[in-house]
Amino acid sequence: MQTATIQIRRNGKSALPDSPVSFGEKLKAHNLDLRSTGVEILQVNVGKLCNQACKHCHVDASPTRTEIMSRQVIEACLDVLRTYKIPTLDITGGAPELIPDFRYFVTEAEKTVGKIIIRHNLTVMFEEGQNDLPEFFREKEVEVVSSLPYFLQQQTDAQRGAGVFDKSVEALKKLNAVGYGTDEKLILNLVYNPVGAFLPPVQESIETDFKRELKMRYDVVFNNLYTITNMPIARYLDWLRSSRNEESYMQKLTNAFNPSTVAGLMCRNTLSVDWLGNLYDCDFNQMLEIKVSDESPQTIFDFTPEKLANRKIKTAPHCFGCTAGAGSSCGGTVAV
Amino acid sequence: MHYYNEEDLARFGEIGKSRPDLFEKFMAWYQACQEDGALSKREKALIGLAVAITVQCPYCIDAFTQSSLENGSNTEQMTEAIHLASAIRGGASLIHGIQSHNAHDKISM
Numbered sequence: 164m165q166t167a168t169i170q171i172r173r174n175g176k177s178a179l180p181d182s183p184v185s186f187g188e189k190l191k192a193h194n195l196d197l198r199s200t201g202v203e204i205l206q207v208n209v210g211k212l213c214n215q216a217c218k219h220c221h222v223d224a225s226p227t228r229t230e231i232m233s234r235q236v237i238e239a240c241l242d243v244l245r246t247y248k249i250p251t252l253d254i255t256g257g258a259p260e261l262i263p264d265f266r267y268f269v270t271e272a273e274k275t276v277g278k279i280i281i282r283h284n285l286t287v288m289f290e291e292g293q294n295d296l297p298e299f300f301r302e303k304e305v306e307v308v309s310s311l312p313y314f315l316q317q318q319t320d321a322q323r324g325a326g327v328f329d330k331s332v333e334a335l336k337k338l339n340a341v342g343y344g345t346d347e348k349l350i351l352n353l354v355y356n357p358v359g360a361f362l363p364p365v366q367e368s369i370e371t372d373f374k375r376e377l378k379m380r381y382d383v384v385f386n387n388l389y390t391i392t393n394m395p396i397a398r399y400l401d402w403l404r405s406s407r408n409e410e411s412y413m414q415k416l417t418n419a420f421n422p423s424t425v426a427g428l429m430c431r432n433t434l435s436v437d438w439l440g441n442l443y444d445c446d447f448n449q450m451l452e453i454k455v456s457d458e459s460p461q462t463i464f465d466f467t468p469e470k471l472a473n474r475k476i477k478t479a480p481h482c483f484g485c486t487a488g489a490g491s492s493c494g495g496t497v498a499v
Numbered sequence: 500m501h502y503y504n505e506e507d508l509a510r511f512g513e514i515g516k517s518r519p520d521l522f523e524k525f526m527a528w529y530q531a532c533q534e535d536g537a538l539s540k541r542e543k544a545l546i547g548l549a550v551a552i553t554v555q556c557p558y559c560i561d562a563f564t565q566s567s568l569e570n571g572s573n574t575e576q577m578t579e580a581i582h583l584a585s586a587i588r589g590g591a592s593l594i595h596g597i598q599s600h601n602a603h604d605k606i607s608m
Contacts, residue, residue: 315573357568364571368541372571414509 167453167477173400178451180395180403182413182480190478193422197476199444202468203432206253206493207232207240208446209265210438213257214287217310217323219356219399221450224257231262232438239440239463241268245275247468253433253493255282255446260293269303279305282493285334286327297341306350307343308389308493309335314376318358335383344384351384354495356391360408362419362488363390366496389495392416394447394484416483424490427497430476436463444476446493447484453477508558533566541570548577549584 166187171178190197210231213224244252252272259265259281272279281300288296300307311331312322319328335351338344343351353373357363370388377383393399395412403409434455435443440463443449459474460467490497515522533543544566551559567577 313573315575318573359568361565361568364541364569368539369571411509 167448167451167479169451169453169479171452173397176404178396178400179480180400180409180413182417182483184417186478186480186482186486189417189420189483190425193425195422195425197425197428197478198431199434199472199474199476200431201472202247202249202434204251204253204429204434205240205244205249205436206255206433206446207268207436208255208257208438208449209237209259209262209268210257212261213284214261214290215258215284215324215327217398218402219322219393221394221397221399221447222257223397223450228257230438231257232264234264234267236436236438236440236463237264237268239466240436241271241275243463243466244272247466249276251278251280252276253280253282255493258284258287258290260287260296261290266299269299269305273303273305279303281305281307283307283309285309285311285331288334288337289330297337297343300338300343301341301349304348306352307338308352308354310354310356311335311373312354312356312358314373314380322356322358332377332381332383335377335385336381339384344386350386352387352389353385354389354391356393360393360403360406360412360415362415363392363491366390366489387495389493390489390491391493391495392484392487392491394481396447396481397450413480413483416487419487420483421486421488421490421498424486424498426499427490427492428476428485429492429494429497430485433493434471440464442466442471444474447481448477448479451479451481453479503557505561508561511558539570541567541572544570545572545576545580549580552581552584553588 166185169178208222211222211224211228212226212231213228214226216225243249254268260283269279269281283296287293309331310323311319313319316328319331320326338351341349343349355363355369355373363369366388369390373388374385377385395403395409395416400409403412430444433445435446435449437443437449442455442459442461442463443453444455454461455471456475456477459471485491485497533540533547544563547559547563548567551563564577
């Protein structure tokens with residue numbers, strides 16, 4: 164691994180959390196070397212525009228952001244997907260559906276990749292021109308992954324904004340109505356993340372609760388629940404600092420370092436692309452502007468898989484968020 | 500200045516600098532008690548929270564509040580556990596009213 168140095172600052176402070184121990188030193192102490200195993204997932208962050216402004220958002224996404232991916236960059240991503248037969252495309256944002264070329268991107272990608280994942284925030288379905296999203300998703304057979312931090316309104320609205328829970332449930336019902344969660348080809352996964360400065364529960368345990376409660380209270384079904392640890396960067400780091408939880412949270416993450424998570428970290432098989440086409444080891448590094456190692460291609464326009472495979476992953480204190488406890492990734496826990 | 504310091508919870512291990520053999524035995528017992536068994540970790544965390552409220556240990560309250568959240572409990576569930584602990588504490592006082600009544604009856608005509 165390479166320990167990253169970053170230039171960007173946040174409200175006059177470092178954009179990285181204070182950590183009692185270096186992530187690189189921690190890996191070294193466990194004789195671990197963090198390198199890519201190849202690009203199996205192209206995770207494309209198409210922009211920071213979102214209809215929500217969640218308190219924990221690591222993207223700083225909101226309705227006022229204007230950074231969105233151009234058709235030129237989308238074409239470059241499609242070229243890479245076609246040329247190198249990358250199995251999975253993972254589209255995230257912001258709310259990716261809000262960029263003008265979203266449906267074009269999905270429609271073209273569907274012709275070449277085996278699996279398309281859309282990180283869908285549910286409430287965007289109620290924005291102008293988006294009410295047919297469930298049918299569009301069904302037609303393209305995309306996998307939908309949606310954040311729902313808890314099965315109760317209080318916790319969900321506390322993190323994602325007033326009224327989000329009710330809209331989210333309504334959106335889940337619309338997805339269920341077209342077959343998501345019941346048709347084996349239409350996968351609907353939910354994401355739990357803690358509403359505060361604590362680690363997520365055991366994934367299987369909280370998934371059982373979500374399934375029972377959402378079915379009983381709202382007649383909503385879904386496939387899997389992913390638990391994700393809140394990453395101590397961006398808005399969540401702001402909150403940790405303003406609530407005086409930064410030190411104890413970082414202590415918690417570092418104490419909970421689990422070496423068995425390292426083999427399954429998403430940075431090992433994922434490549435992250437930003438709205439301009441720059442390349443990163445993960446979406447979190449993207450937000451910190453920590454690009455892939457200097458020896459690697461730096462943009463999607465000069466993508467070459469052999470130069471990206473086995474690259475050293477850039478690390479910084481926030482990486483403890485992915486290695487704490489059972490581990491954390493865009494696909495939930497990772498410990499083996 | 501207050502008597503309890505939040506930071507001291509993280510210093511708990513320092514107790515083991517003296518007679519580490521005893522502290523190690525305590526920690527092994529303490530941790531084993533919280534693992535999944537006939538009761539789930541979540542149930543045990545809620546019991547821990549209720550006991551912490553009862554013994555009024557601020558360190559235990561902090562620790563088991565966090566543990567309850569990290570085992571998937573929500574505010575309502577934790578509040579119910581807190582109420583039960585408090586109600587038992589109240590009941591424990593109230594039942595002693597019988598002792599008082601007994602004493603009263605013994606010395607009254």
